[in-house]
Structure formats: structure tokens, C-alpha cells
Amino acid sequence: MMxxxxxxxxxxxxxxxxxxxxxxxxxIGGGVTGLLGPSGCGxxxxxxxxxxxxxxxxxxxxxxxxxxxxxxxxxRIGYHTQAASVYDDLTVKENLMFFARxxxxxxxxxxxxxxxxxxxxxxxxxxxxxxGGERSRASLAVALLGDPDxxxxxxxxxxxxxxxxxxxxxxxxxxxxAGSAVFVSSHVMDEAERCDRLLLMREGVLxxxxxxxxxxxxxxxxxxxQAFLAIVGGEAA
Amino acid sequence: xxxxxSPRVTLAVAARVLAQLRRDRRTLVMLLALPTLLMSLLWWxxxxxxxxxxxxxxxSLLALFPFFIMFLVTSVTTLRERSSGTLERLLSMPMGKLDxxxxxxxxxxxxxxxxxxxxxxxxxxxxxxDVTGPVWLLLLVAVADAVLGSALGxxxxxxxxxxxxxxxxxxxxVVPQMxxxxxxxxxxxxxxxxxxxxxxxxxxxxVDAMQSLVKTASTGEAWADVGxxxxxxxxxxxxxxxxxxxxxx
Numbered sequence: 001m002m003x004x005x006x007x008x009x010x011x012x013x014x015x016x017x018x019x020x021x022x023x024x025x026x027x028i029g030g031g032v033t034g035l036l037g038p039s040g041c042g043x044x045x046x047x048x049x050x051x052x053x054x055x056x057x058x059x060x061x062x063x064x065x066x067x068x069x070x071x072x073x074x075x076r077i078g079y080h081t082q083a084a085s086v087y088d089d090l091t092v093k094e095n096l097m098f099f100a101r102x103x104x105x106x107x108x109x110x111x112x113x114x115x116x117x118x119x120x121x122x123x124x125x126x127x128x129x130x131x132g133g134e135r136s137r138a139s140l141a142v143a144l145l146g147d148p149d150x151x152x153x154x155x156x157x158x159x160x161x162x163x164x165x166x167x168x169x170x171x172x173x174x175x176x177x178a179g180s181a182v183f184v185s186s187h188v189m190d191e192a193e194r195c196d197r198l199l200l201m202r203e204g205v206l207x208x209x210x211x212x213x214x215x216x217x218x219x220x221x222x223x224x225x226q227a228f229l230a231i232v233g234g235e236a237a
Numbered sequence: 238x239x240x241x242x243s244p245r246v247t248l249a250v251a252a253r254v255l256a257q258l259r260r261d262r263r264t265l266v267m268l269l270a271l272p273t274l275l276m277s278l279l280w281w282x283x284x285x286x287x288x289x290x291x292x293x294x295x296x297s298l299l300a301l302f303p304f305f306i307m308f309l310v311t312s313v314t315t316l317r318e319r320s321s322g323t324l325e326r327l328l329s330m331p332m333g334k335l336d337x338x339x340x341x342x343x344x345x346x347x348x349x350x351x352x353x354x355x356x357x358x359x360x361x362x363x364x365x366x367d368v369t370g371p372v373w374l375l376l377l378v379a380v381a382d383a384v385l386g387s388a389l390g391x392x393x394x395x396x397x398x399x400x401x402x403x404x405x406x407x408x409x410x411v412v413p414q415m416x417x418x419x420x421x422x423x424x425x426x427x428x429x430x431x432x433x434x435x436x437x438x439x440x441x442x443x444v445d446a447m448q449s450l451v452k453t454a455s456t457g458e459a460w461a462d463v464g465x466x467x468x469x470x471x472x473x474x475x476x477x478x479x480x481x482x483x484x485x486x
Contacts, residue, residue, distance in 0.1 A: 015486055051329045055484045069483065074331040085322035089260045090253070098256075101249035102330050126260065142326070 004029050005150050005181035006050060011059035013045050020045045021204045024059070028183055032169075032176045034195030035185040036224070042204040043185040044082060047154050050183065051079045064149055075103065078148035082155050084139035088128040092119055092138045095127060096145065105146045113141040116171055118164065133160045140168075144175075151175060153184045157191065169194040192224040200228055207231050242335045250332075250340025251347075254314070258348065268310070268348055272302035272356040280364040295366050296447035297420045299356060299375070303349045303383035304440055305411045311345055311390030312403045319394065325485070334481045338474050342387050349383025350376070370450035374459055378450070381466045382443040388473035389439075395480030414440035419448070439469035 006028040013021040020042045035043050048054035049061050052069020061068035064076055086095045096110040103109075114123050117137040127135055140156050151172075157165045169191070176182045176196070184195070192198050193212050200208035200215070208215050208231055212224060219230040258265050279298060283291040318324045327337065357376055360366040368375055393410060397403040417427065417435040424435050424445075435441045446462035449455075 053325055053329055053484055055486050071331070074329060077329065079326065079329050081322045081326065083322050085326040087253070087257060087323060088321075089257045094253075094256055098249055098253040099326075099330070102246050102327065102332050104245065104331070 005064055006183070007060075007062040008049070009060045011046075011049060011061060012057045013042075013049065013054060014057045015045070019057075019204060021049070024204070024206065026199070026206065028181060029197075030176060030179070030181050031196035032172050032182045032184060032194070033197045033199065034192055035183065035199045035201060036189060036192050036228075037187065037201035039187050041201045043187075043201060044154055045204075046201075047079075047152050047183070047185060050150070050152050051077060075146075076149045078143035078145065078151045078153075080140050080143040080151075080153040080156050082158075084127075084135040086127050086135065086139045086142065089126065091124050091126050092130075092141070093123040095138060096141055099142045100145055103146055109146050113144045116144050117141045118167065133164070136160070137164075147175070147178070147180065149180055151180055151182045151184075153182070155185055155187065157186065157188075165191075189223070189225040189228065198224070200224075200231065202228075202232060241333060242339060243331075243333060246332050246336040247339045247343065250337055251343040254341060254344035255347070258344075264310070268306065269352055269355060272299075272306065272352055273359045275302060276356055276360050276364060280360075291364070292367055292451065293448075294420065295360060295364070296375075296451045297418065297444045299353070299360065299379055300382050300440065300443035300447045301415060301418070301420070302356065303353050303379050304386040304443065305407065305415070306352070307345050307349055307383040307386035308390040308411055309404070309407055311341060311387040312394040312397065312406060313400055315341065315391050315394040316397055316400060316403045324481075328481070328483045334478045335474075337481065338388075338391060338477050341391060342384050342470075342474065345387040346380060346384045349387075350380045353379030353383065366451070368451050369454050370456055370459065374456055375447065375450050378443060378446045378459060378463060378466075381463050381470070382440075385439055385443070385466050385470045385473065388470045388477060391477040392473045392480065395477070411440075414438045417441065418444040420444065439466060442466050442469075 004027040008024055008026040011021050011024040012019060035046065037043055045054055049056060050063055050068055063073055066073050092114065096113055100110050114120055117140050119134065119137055119141060122130060122134060127138055130138065136159065143151060143153060157168055172182045172184060195212065198210060198212050198215055199206050215224065215227050219227040221227040221230050276295065276298060279294065280291050353376055357372060357379065361368055361372060389410065393406045394403060397406060417431060417438055418440045424432055424441060427435060442462040442465040446459040449458040
């Protein structure tokens with residue numbers, strides 16, 4: 001029962017008359033699971049389904065033993081949206097204090113989240129005056145509040161400098177080791193190497209699933225980008 | 238279900254909205270000072286006119302300003318919250334829809350109380366507005382009216398995709414009420430159809446309440462009007478809750 005954090009069967013989402021996700025089946029367990037694919041392939045829609053904010057056409061999404069979106073899950077999932085979802089006119093600390101109060105968490109949780117994304121020095125700064133990467137980290141910190149059982153992170157490392165990206169990936173692994181299931185999307189193929197398990201997605205369909213090594217080996221490619229091309233090419237042929 | 242109200246979350250939302258306002262000094266100053274400045278301008282306009290025109294129009298405007306300012310501020314703020322993704326984030330957290338709505342209503346209600354207190358105070362003390370009934374009840378009407386404006390603003394923000402559209406709801410929703418509320422022509426002298434329409438518009442009741450408080454010492458009519466305003470507010474909040482969808486396409 002508790003083996004998988006997420007179990008999806010036959011998930012279909014139709015938007016604007018076009019299927020964005022088409023009969024998707026997927027189970028996600030512990031560790032860091034990466035969802036990779038080009039922009040517009042349905043990554044964000046899939047993540048929104050897990051969080052329970054996406055209107056679903058058909059199929060079942062089960063998260064931590066409950067139906068996705070059910071009230072009892074709202075304390076247990078940390079969600080980072082692609083665009084920074086924080087208040088521009090509040091400081092980093094004020095933003096986090098607010099979301100922590102909504103979650104019923106205290107100052108300790110706020111301090112830990114701020115430290116985790118390395119924003120201590122900017123905690124008192126109004127979000128509007130931060131750089132794009134810093135805003136994104138402030139938004140990520142909100143998702144980290146209170147060590148959620150499932151982290152759904154939509155492109156959390158976009159536009160960040162390599163050192164910080166590496167630190168964040170280390171953080172994701174620490175959180176996974178501590179028992180959270182971490183589900184991260186990216187359209188940067190080189191980030192694939194850092195995942196325990198990798199899902200490649202294209203046009204609403206999962207085209208590969210395995211460890212980075214397995215995916216490379218199965219296609220005889222030297223890196224994930226080559227593997228992606230090989231799989232897509234093989235399908236077209 | 239989580240539609241129940243949590244005082245913790247409601248207060249968190251209200252405190253956050255007020256904190257944002259505190260940062261936005263210009264908006265804050267305009268919120269607090271504009272109605273009073275406009276009342277003073279009105280007083281000045283009628284200063285040399287014979288008769289007691291200020292006393293007849295002043296009360297209506299005390300009902301009007303908080304209503305339309307709060308309508309505008311709330312519809313734009315809520316729209317911003319919808320488009321920035323913070324609303325979606327909040328709805329994925331343990332926040333009831335009513336927590337969100339009441340939080341906003343509470344914060345803007347407090348602002349409206351301060352705004353109206355200044356406007357009523359200046360009007361009565363310096364501009365010589367004669368209020369026969371209790372001044373505190375006049376203030377209560379103004380606050381109820383402002384909360385109503387907030388509630389309607391929350392509701393219509395669901396139908397606007399951009400801030401431009403949200404601003405356009407002002408002439409669409411507020412101006413007809415201004416024209417029909419008895420400010421230009423007493424409601425009982427309006428053509429029959431228009432009078433009937435004005436009977437179902439909430440601002441009419443706020444203006445009625447203000448006028449009766451200025452003219453008479455009896456408070457029965459004003460309380461009845463406050464009841465009607467509260468009813469409209471509850472309906473607008475309920476409709477607003479319906480438009481807050483956790484799941485969106």
C-alpha cells in the first residue's frame with residue numbers, strides 16, 4: 001500500500017479540445033523522480049493533477065493513499081509552481097510567515113525553509129526587489145515549509161546559477177533520504193543525471209521510464225538528450 | 238469539508254492584506270484621504286449656493302465613496318491574486334474558500350472603517366454636516382457599505398481576465414447604482430421601471446440609510462437598511478465562494 005506515493009491510472013486531460021495527457025498510467029515511489037520533456041509536453045498539467053488543482057477529464061489520481069485534491073492531503077504536499085507564486089510587495093520572511101500561518105506552522109519551519117534555499121541574507125527584502133532566481137527560491141521555500149510528504153516541484157531550478165542548482169539538487173536528495181517523495185520537472189536535459197528515476201515525456205505521453213543509466217543503456221546513448229532523440233526517432237521510424 | 242471558517246487562516250489572510258497595504262504607501266494614503274478630500278470639494282462647490290444642498294447630497298456621497306473605492310481596490314487585488322498563482326497555491330493548502338473571502342472582507346472592512354471615520358468626522362466637525370441621528374450608526378452604515386463593495390469586487394473579479402477588464406466593471410456595476418440610488422433624483426420620483434430597479438440595487442439602501450440618519454433621530458429605518466446591505470453582502474460572498482475553484486482547466 002505505502003510503496004507508492006502516487007498512483008495514476010488512465011489519466012486524461014483535455015484542454016481546448018486537445019488531449020494534453022492521454023490515458024497516462026504512472027506510479028511514483030520514494031526518492032527523487034525527474035520528469036523531463038520539452039516545454040508544452042504536459043509536465044505542468046501532470047503536476048497540477050497530483051496537487052489536485054487541475055480539472056481532470058478521466059482517470060484516477062491517488063496520492064499518499066487518498067484521492068488527489070482531497071482536503072486531508074493539503075497539509076502533506078508542497079507545491080512549487082513554475083512562475084513564482086509569492087507576494088511581490090511583501091518581504092521573503094513575511095511571505096513565508098503568511099503561508100506558514102495558513103499551514104499552521106511556526107517560526108522554526110520558516111527559518112528552516114529560508115535557510116534551505118539560501119535566502120537568509122535576503123529574508124528582510126521585499127520580493128519585488130529580488131532577482132528572478134531569488135524570487136523563484138522564495139517561492140520554492142514556501143513549498144518546503146513543514147517537510148511535506150510529497151514535494152511537487154515544477155521547474156524549480158530554472159535560471160539559477162550552477163552552484164545553486166547543485167545545492168538544490170543536493171537538498172532534494174536530502175529531503176528524499178529523510179522520507180519525502182520528490183517529484184521534479186525540468187526541461188534541461190543535463191539535470192536528468194541527478195534523478196534517482198527519470199521519466200521522459202513528449203506530447204502528453206511517457207516515452208521512457210528508468211534510472212538515467214538504464215535509459216542511456218537502452219538506447220546506447222552517451223547522454224540523456226541523445227537518448228531522448230533516439231527514442232523519439234525510433235518511434236517515428 | 239474545509240469550507241468551514243478557520244479563525245487562524247482568516248486572520249492570517251487579513252493580516253497579510255493589511256501588510257501589503259502598509260507597504261503600498263500611496264494606495265494607503267489615497268484610501269484614507271480621498272473620500273474626505275472629495276467631501277471637502279463638494280462642500281466648497283456648494284459653499285456660496287443658497288439652500289442646504291450640501292446637507293442633501295453629502296450623506297449620499299458618504300455612502301457612495303466607500304462602496305466604489307472598496308469595489309475597485311478589491312476587484313483588482315483579487316484579480317492579481319488569481320493571476321499571480323498565489324490563489325492557486327493557497328487553494329492547494331488547508332485554506333477554506335470562506336477563510337480567503339472573510340480575510341479580505343475583514344481587512345478591507347477595517348480600512349473602510351478608518352476611511353469612513355475620517356470622512357464622517359471631517360464632514361460633521363468642519364464641514365457642518367448636520368446629522369440628527371447617531372453618528373456612530375452613520376459610520377456603521379458606511380462600513381457595511383464598504384464591505385458590500387469589497388464582496389461585490391471579489392465576486393466580479395472572477396469574470397475579469399485582466400486588470401483592464403476589472404476596472405471596466407466599475408462603470409458596469411457601480412455607476413448604474415450611483416445614478417439610481419437617489420443621488421440625482423429622489424428614488425420615489427424616478428420613472429416606475431427605474432424605481433423598481435433601484436429597489437433591488439444594494440447601494441440604494443445605503444443611501445436611504447444615510448439620508449434617514451441625517452434627517453431623523455429614529456434609527457429603525459437605518460437598521461432595516463443595514464440588514465438589507467448585510468443580506469446583499471452575504472449573497473455576494475456566497476457567489477464569490479462559488480467562483481473560487483480549486484480545480485481549474
